[in-house]
Amino acid sequence: MLMNPIRIVRAIVTNLLALLLPRYYLQITGQTGRGRGDTDPLEVAEYYYQCFLDYIEQMSISLKELPEFLKGKILLEYGPGDTPGVAILFYAYGAEEVVLIDRFPMLSLNASNIAIISALIEKLPPVEKNRALGIFQRTGDPQSGFREEILNYRIHSKGLSCLEEAVDIIYSRAVLEHVADLEASFSDMSCALKPGGLAIHQVDLKSHGLHQKSILDFLIWPSWLWYVMYSAKGVPNRWRFNKYQDVVAKTGLITTKIKCMGMASLQDINEVKNKLASVFSDVSDEDLRCLGFWILLHKPQEPPK
Numbered sequence: 001m002l003m004n005p006i007r008i009v010r011a012i013v014t015n016l017l018a019l020l021l022p023r024y025y026l027q028i029t030g031q032t033g034r035g036r037g038d039t040d041p042l043e044v045a046e047y048y049y050q051c052f053l054d055y056i057e058q059m060s061i062s063l064k065e066l067p068e069f070l071k072g073k074i075l076l077e078y079g080p081g082d083t084p085g086v087a088i089l090f091y092a093y094g095a096e097e098v099v100l101i102d103r104f105p106m107l108s109l110n111a112s113n114i115a116i117i118s119a120l121i122e123k124l125p126p127v128e129k130n131r132a133l134g135i136f137q138r139t140g141d142p143q144s145g146f147r148e149e150i151l152n153y154r155i156h157s158k159g160l161s162c163l164e165e166a167v168d169i170i171y172s173r174a175v176l177e178h179v180a181d182l183e184a185s186f187s188d189m190s191c192a193l194k195p196g197g198l199a200i201h202q203v204d205l206k207s208h209g210l211h212q213k214s215i216l217d218f219l220i221w222p223s224w225l226w227y228v229m230y231s232a233k234g235v236p237n238r239w240r241f242n243k244y245q246d247v248v249a250k251t252g253l254i255t256t257k258i259k260c261m262g263m264a265s266l267q268d269i270n271e272v273k274n275k276l277a278s279v280f281s282d283v284s285d286e287d288l289r290c291l292g293f294w295i296l297l298h299k300p301q302e303p304p305k
Protein backbone atom coordinates (compact mmCIF):
# COMPACT_ATOMS: atom_id res chain seq x y z
CA MET A 1 0.00 0.00 0.00
CA LEU A 2 1.24 3.42 -0.90
CA MET A 3 1.27 5.70 2.15
CA ASN A 4 0.51 8.98 0.47
CA PRO A 5 2.31 11.78 2.41
CA ILE A 6 -0.33 14.35 1.41
CA ARG A 7 -3.12 12.15 2.82
CA ILE A 8 -1.09 11.65 6.00
CA VAL A 9 -0.38 15.36 6.57
CA ARG A 10 -3.98 16.33 5.78
CA ALA A 11 -5.32 13.67 8.13
CA ILE A 12 -3.01 14.76 10.97
CA VAL A 13 -3.92 18.45 10.58
CA THR A 14 -7.67 17.71 10.52
CA ASN A 15 -7.25 15.38 13.49
CA LEU A 16 -5.66 18.22 15.46
CA LEU A 17 -8.55 20.46 14.44
CA ALA A 18 -11.06 17.84 15.63
CA LEU A 19 -9.14 17.48 18.90
CA LEU A 20 -8.89 21.20 19.65
CA LEU A 21 -12.19 22.44 18.19
CA PRO A 22 -14.61 19.45 18.09
CA ARG A 23 -17.77 21.56 17.58
CA TYR A 24 -16.20 23.47 14.71
CA TYR A 25 -14.96 20.21 13.17
CA LEU A 26 -18.49 18.73 13.32
CA GLN A 27 -19.90 21.91 11.79
CA ILE A 28 -17.52 22.04 8.82
CA THR A 29 -17.77 18.33 8.10
CA GLY A 30 -21.60 18.42 8.47
CA GLN A 31 -21.68 15.03 10.24
CA THR A 32 -25.06 13.52 11.08
CA GLY A 33 -23.81 10.10 12.16
CA ARG A 34 -25.62 8.47 9.21
CA GLY A 35 -23.25 9.34 6.39
CA ARG A 36 -23.97 11.72 3.56
CA GLY A 37 -26.71 12.05 0.98
CA ASP A 38 -29.64 11.15 3.25
CA THR A 39 -31.55 14.41 3.13
CA ASP A 40 -35.10 13.16 2.45
CA PRO A 41 -36.82 13.21 5.89
CA LEU A 42 -39.10 10.31 4.92
CA GLU A 43 -36.14 8.13 3.99
CA VAL A 44 -34.27 8.98 7.18
CA ALA A 45 -37.41 8.33 9.24
CA GLU A 46 -37.63 4.95 7.48
CA TYR A 47 -34.00 4.26 8.41
CA TYR A 48 -34.71 4.88 12.12
CA TYR A 49 -37.87 2.81 11.97
CA GLN A 50 -35.93 -0.07 10.41
CA CYS A 51 -33.19 0.23 13.06
CA PHE A 52 -35.88 0.00 15.74
CA LEU A 53 -37.49 -3.06 14.09
CA ASP A 54 -34.05 -4.69 13.82
CA TYR A 55 -33.47 -4.30 17.56
CA ILE A 56 -36.76 -5.87 18.52
CA GLU A 57 -36.28 -8.68 16.01
CA GLN A 58 -32.83 -9.40 17.46
CA MET A 59 -34.38 -9.44 20.95
CA SER A 60 -37.07 -11.84 19.61
CA ILE A 61 -39.91 -9.56 20.68
CA SER A 62 -42.90 -8.71 18.52
CA LEU A 63 -44.33 -5.19 18.14
CA LYS A 64 -47.43 -6.45 19.93
CA GLU A 65 -45.46 -7.63 22.97
CA LEU A 66 -43.25 -4.54 23.05
CA PRO A 67 -45.33 -2.13 25.23
CA GLU A 68 -45.56 -4.72 28.01
CA PHE A 69 -41.85 -5.55 27.66
CA LEU A 70 -40.77 -1.87 27.77
CA LYS A 71 -43.14 -0.79 30.53
CA GLY A 72 -41.20 0.96 33.32
CA LYS A 73 -37.84 0.27 31.66
CA ILE A 74 -34.96 2.71 31.44
CA LEU A 75 -32.91 2.47 28.26
CA LEU A 76 -29.45 3.76 27.37
CA GLU A 77 -28.31 4.45 23.82
CA TYR A 78 -24.68 5.04 22.95
CA GLY A 79 -24.00 7.31 19.97
CA PRO A 80 -27.44 8.36 18.70
CA GLY A 81 -26.00 10.75 16.07
CA ASP A 82 -27.79 14.03 15.41
CA THR A 83 -31.41 12.76 15.70
CA PRO A 84 -32.67 10.47 18.50
CA GLY A 85 -35.01 8.58 16.14
CA VAL A 86 -34.74 5.14 17.76
CA ALA A 87 -35.08 6.57 21.27
CA ILE A 88 -38.31 8.33 20.27
CA LEU A 89 -39.70 5.03 19.00
CA PHE A 90 -38.71 3.12 22.15
CA TYR A 91 -40.43 5.79 24.24
CA ALA A 92 -43.50 5.75 21.99
CA TYR A 93 -43.77 1.98 22.51
CA GLY A 94 -43.61 2.19 26.30
CA ALA A 95 -40.09 2.80 27.66
CA GLU A 96 -40.06 5.05 30.70
CA GLU A 97 -36.89 7.00 29.87
CA VAL A 98 -34.00 6.87 27.40
CA VAL A 99 -30.55 8.15 28.33
CA LEU A 100 -28.48 9.11 25.28
CA ILE A 101 -24.70 9.27 25.52
CA ASP A 102 -22.39 10.64 22.88
CA ARG A 103 -18.74 11.51 22.70
CA PHE A 104 -19.49 14.43 20.39
CA PRO A 105 -22.22 17.09 20.69
CA MET A 106 -24.10 15.79 17.67
CA LEU A 107 -27.77 16.24 18.65
CA SER A 108 -29.41 19.12 16.83
CA LEU A 109 -33.01 20.24 16.48
CA ASN A 110 -32.46 22.01 13.17
CA ALA A 111 -35.18 22.24 10.49
CA SER A 112 -34.19 19.03 8.69
CA ASN A 113 -33.99 16.98 11.89
CA ILE A 114 -37.37 18.32 13.02
CA ALA A 115 -38.77 17.22 9.65
CA ILE A 116 -37.31 13.73 10.25
CA ILE A 117 -38.77 13.54 13.77
CA SER A 118 -42.18 14.71 12.53
CA ALA A 119 -42.15 12.14 9.70
CA LEU A 120 -41.21 9.42 12.19
CA ILE A 121 -44.03 10.31 14.57
CA GLU A 122 -46.51 10.46 11.67
CA LYS A 123 -45.73 6.81 10.90
CA LEU A 124 -46.88 5.64 14.33
CA PRO A 125 -50.24 4.06 15.19
CA PRO A 126 -52.55 6.38 17.26
CA VAL A 127 -51.61 5.24 20.79
CA GLU A 128 -47.87 5.34 20.15
CA LYS A 129 -48.15 8.60 18.24
CA ASN A 130 -49.94 10.22 21.14
CA ARG A 131 -47.26 9.06 23.54
CA ALA A 132 -44.47 10.30 21.22
CA LEU A 133 -46.05 13.77 21.00
CA GLY A 134 -45.61 14.04 24.76
CA ILE A 135 -41.83 13.72 24.50
CA PHE A 136 -41.45 17.46 23.84
CA GLN A 137 -41.47 20.30 26.35
CA ARG A 138 -44.57 21.65 24.59
CA THR A 139 -46.71 18.68 23.57
CA GLY A 140 -46.36 17.98 19.84
CA ASP A 141 -43.81 20.76 19.26
CA PRO A 142 -40.31 19.43 18.47
CA GLN A 143 -38.94 22.99 18.40
CA SER A 144 -39.59 23.31 22.14
CA GLY A 145 -36.97 20.60 22.80
CA PHE A 146 -37.17 17.22 24.53
CA ARG A 147 -38.38 16.66 28.07
CA GLU A 148 -35.15 15.80 29.86
CA GLU A 149 -36.82 13.38 32.24
CA ILE A 150 -37.78 11.30 29.16
CA LEU A 151 -34.92 11.84 26.71
CA ASN A 152 -31.80 12.60 28.64
CA TYR A 153 -28.96 13.61 26.27
CA ARG A 154 -25.44 13.69 27.70
CA ILE A 155 -22.01 14.32 26.29
CA HIS A 156 -18.98 12.67 27.85
CA SER A 157 -15.44 13.08 26.49
CA LYS A 158 -15.07 9.26 26.34
CA GLY A 159 -18.71 8.52 25.56
CA LEU A 160 -19.33 6.92 28.96
CA SER A 161 -22.57 7.02 30.95
CA CYS A 162 -20.86 6.63 34.35
CA LEU A 163 -24.17 5.15 35.63
CA GLU A 164 -24.37 2.33 38.18
CA GLU A 165 -27.03 -0.38 37.99
CA ALA A 166 -29.43 2.19 36.57
CA VAL A 167 -30.66 0.89 33.21
CA ASP A 168 -32.51 -2.16 31.92
CA ILE A 169 -31.49 -2.16 28.25
CA ILE A 170 -28.48 -0.70 26.45
CA TYR A 171 -28.38 -0.47 22.68
CA SER A 172 -26.25 0.99 19.90
CA ARG A 173 -25.84 0.77 16.17
CA ALA A 174 -22.72 1.68 14.20
CA VAL A 175 -21.11 3.10 17.35
CA LEU A 176 -18.83 0.57 19.07
CA GLU A 177 -16.49 0.44 16.07
CA HIS A 178 -15.90 4.18 16.67
CA VAL A 179 -15.20 4.15 20.40
CA ALA A 180 -11.65 5.03 21.32
CA ASP A 181 -11.45 2.77 24.38
CA LEU A 182 -13.44 -0.43 23.91
CA GLU A 183 -12.57 -1.77 27.38
CA ALA A 184 -13.88 1.45 28.99
CA SER A 185 -17.13 1.34 26.98
CA PHE A 186 -17.88 -2.30 27.85
CA SER A 187 -16.99 -1.74 31.47
CA ASP A 188 -19.33 1.30 31.52
CA MET A 189 -22.05 -0.90 30.03
CA SER A 190 -21.54 -3.63 32.58
CA CYS A 191 -21.65 -1.10 35.40
CA ALA A 192 -24.69 0.80 34.07
CA LEU A 193 -26.87 -2.29 33.60
CA LYS A 194 -29.12 -3.47 36.41
CA PRO A 195 -28.68 -7.17 37.26
CA GLY A 196 -30.74 -9.10 34.70
CA GLY A 197 -30.41 -6.24 32.17
CA LEU A 198 -29.47 -6.72 28.56
CA ALA A 199 -27.37 -4.99 25.92
CA ILE A 200 -27.74 -5.21 22.17
CA HIS A 201 -25.35 -3.77 19.61
CA GLN A 202 -24.82 -3.78 15.89
CA VAL A 203 -21.16 -3.26 14.98
CA ASP A 204 -19.91 -2.41 11.50
CA LEU A 205 -16.32 -3.59 10.99
CA LYS A 206 -15.93 -2.27 7.45
CA SER A 207 -13.51 0.52 6.54
CA HIS A 208 -16.06 3.38 6.40
CA GLY A 209 -14.46 4.50 3.14
CA LEU A 210 -10.92 4.46 4.55
CA HIS A 211 -9.57 1.58 2.47
CA GLN A 212 -7.72 2.09 -0.80
CA LYS A 213 -7.46 -0.92 -3.10
CA SER A 214 -8.73 -3.77 -1.01
CA ILE A 215 -11.55 -3.66 1.58
CA LEU A 216 -9.27 -4.61 4.49
CA ASP A 217 -6.17 -2.61 3.59
CA PHE A 218 -7.06 0.03 6.20
CA LEU A 219 -5.72 -2.55 8.70
CA ILE A 220 -2.20 -2.07 7.34
CA TRP A 221 -1.58 1.40 8.78
CA PRO A 222 0.56 1.13 11.94
CA SER A 223 -1.50 1.82 15.06
CA TRP A 224 0.50 4.91 16.10
CA LEU A 225 0.02 6.50 12.66
CA TRP A 226 -3.71 5.65 12.59
CA TYR A 227 -3.95 7.29 16.02
CA VAL A 228 -2.28 10.56 15.03
CA MET A 229 -4.32 10.69 11.82
CA TYR A 230 -7.75 9.81 13.20
CA SER A 231 -8.06 9.49 17.00
CA ALA A 232 -10.17 12.66 17.53
CA LYS A 233 -12.47 12.25 14.54
CA GLY A 234 -14.45 9.21 15.58
CA VAL A 235 -13.42 7.05 12.59
CA PRO A 236 -13.25 3.25 13.12
CA ASN A 237 -10.95 2.02 15.87
CA ARG A 238 -10.26 -0.98 13.56
CA TRP A 239 -10.68 -3.62 16.31
CA ARG A 240 -11.72 -7.01 14.91
CA PHE A 241 -14.30 -9.58 15.96
CA ASN A 242 -11.86 -11.35 18.35
CA LYS A 243 -11.18 -8.16 20.32
CA TYR A 244 -14.87 -7.60 21.13
CA GLN A 245 -15.21 -11.17 22.40
CA ASP A 246 -12.06 -10.81 24.54
CA VAL A 247 -13.26 -7.52 26.02
CA VAL A 248 -16.75 -8.88 26.75
CA ALA A 249 -15.24 -11.93 28.47
CA LYS A 250 -13.55 -9.61 31.00
CA THR A 251 -16.77 -7.77 31.94
CA GLY A 252 -18.81 -10.59 33.47
CA LEU A 253 -21.54 -10.01 30.88
CA ILE A 254 -22.85 -13.17 29.23
CA THR A 255 -23.05 -13.33 25.44
CA THR A 256 -26.47 -14.73 24.59
CA LYS A 257 -26.19 -14.24 20.83
CA ILE A 258 -23.44 -13.23 18.44
CA LYS A 259 -23.97 -13.25 14.72
CA CYS A 260 -21.65 -12.14 11.90
CA MET A 261 -23.24 -10.12 9.10
CA GLY A 262 -21.09 -10.15 6.01
CA MET A 263 -17.77 -11.86 5.44
CA ALA A 264 -14.70 -10.75 3.48
CA SER A 265 -13.47 -13.23 0.89
CA LEU A 266 -10.31 -15.29 1.30
CA GLN A 267 -8.81 -13.20 -1.48
CA ASP A 268 -9.46 -10.04 0.59
CA ILE A 269 -7.59 -11.68 3.47
CA ASN A 270 -4.69 -12.82 1.31
CA GLU A 271 -4.22 -9.32 -0.05
CA VAL A 272 -3.42 -7.93 3.41
CA LYS A 273 -2.40 -10.93 5.48
CA ASN A 274 1.37 -10.36 5.50
CA LYS A 275 1.16 -6.58 5.69
CA LEU A 276 -1.16 -6.13 8.69
CA ALA A 277 -0.28 -3.70 11.48
CA SER A 278 1.42 -5.66 14.27
CA VAL A 279 -1.65 -5.32 16.51
CA PHE A 280 -3.63 -7.49 14.05
CA SER A 281 -0.92 -10.05 13.25
CA ASP A 282 -2.42 -12.67 15.59
CA VAL A 283 -6.02 -12.32 14.40
CA SER A 284 -7.27 -15.55 12.81
CA ASP A 285 -8.46 -15.53 9.19
CA GLU A 286 -11.97 -16.35 10.39
CA ASP A 287 -12.03 -13.32 12.70
CA LEU A 288 -10.50 -11.12 10.01
CA ARG A 289 -13.24 -12.13 7.61
CA CYS A 290 -16.08 -10.85 9.79
CA LEU A 291 -17.24 -7.46 8.46
CA GLY A 292 -19.87 -6.72 11.10
CA PHE A 293 -21.99 -8.39 13.73
CA TRP A 294 -24.90 -8.32 16.15
CA ILE A 295 -24.18 -9.04 19.77
CA LEU A 296 -26.65 -9.57 22.62
CA LEU A 297 -25.38 -9.53 26.19
CA HIS A 298 -26.99 -10.28 29.49
CA LYS A 299 -25.95 -9.19 32.96
CA PRO A 300 -26.43 -12.07 35.41
CA GLN A 301 -28.59 -11.50 38.49
CA GLU A 302 -25.64 -12.55 40.66
CA PRO A 303 -22.03 -11.51 39.87
CA PRO A 304 -19.96 -14.54 38.66
CA LYS A 305 -18.02 -16.26 41.49
Ligand SMILES: C[S@@+](CC[C@H](N)C(=O)[O-])C[C@H]1O[C@@H](n2cnc3c(N)ncnc32)[C@H](O)[C@@H]1O
Residues within 6 Å of the ligand: 032, 033, 034, 051, 078, 079, 080, 081, 082, 101, 102, 103, 104, 106, 158, 159, 160, 172, 173, 174, 175, 178, 179, 180, 181, 185, 234
Ligand atom coordinates in the same frame (compact mmCIF):
# COMPACT_ATOMS: atom_id res chain seq x y z
C1 LIG B 1 -21.84 6.33 12.71
S1 LIG B 1 -22.63 7.26 13.95
C2 LIG B 1 -24.07 6.27 14.25
C3 LIG B 1 -25.24 7.10 14.67
C4 LIG B 1 -26.55 6.32 14.93
N1 LIG B 1 -26.36 5.27 15.88
C5 LIG B 1 -27.12 5.78 13.64
O1 LIG B 1 -27.20 4.55 13.47
O2 LIG B 1 -27.52 6.58 12.80
C6 LIG B 1 -21.61 7.00 15.35
C7 LIG B 1 -22.07 7.75 16.59
O3 LIG B 1 -21.28 7.31 17.70
C8 LIG B 1 -20.80 8.42 18.43
N2 LIG B 1 -19.63 8.02 19.21
C9 LIG B 1 -18.35 7.95 18.82
N3 LIG B 1 -17.57 7.52 19.84
C10 LIG B 1 -18.40 7.29 20.88
C11 LIG B 1 -18.21 6.82 22.21
N4 LIG B 1 -17.02 6.50 22.69
N5 LIG B 1 -19.31 6.69 22.99
C12 LIG B 1 -20.55 7.01 22.54
N6 LIG B 1 -20.77 7.46 21.30
C13 LIG B 1 -19.72 7.60 20.49
C14 LIG B 1 -20.63 9.48 17.34
O4 LIG B 1 -20.53 10.78 17.84
C15 LIG B 1 -21.90 9.26 16.52
O5 LIG B 1 -23.00 9.87 17.12
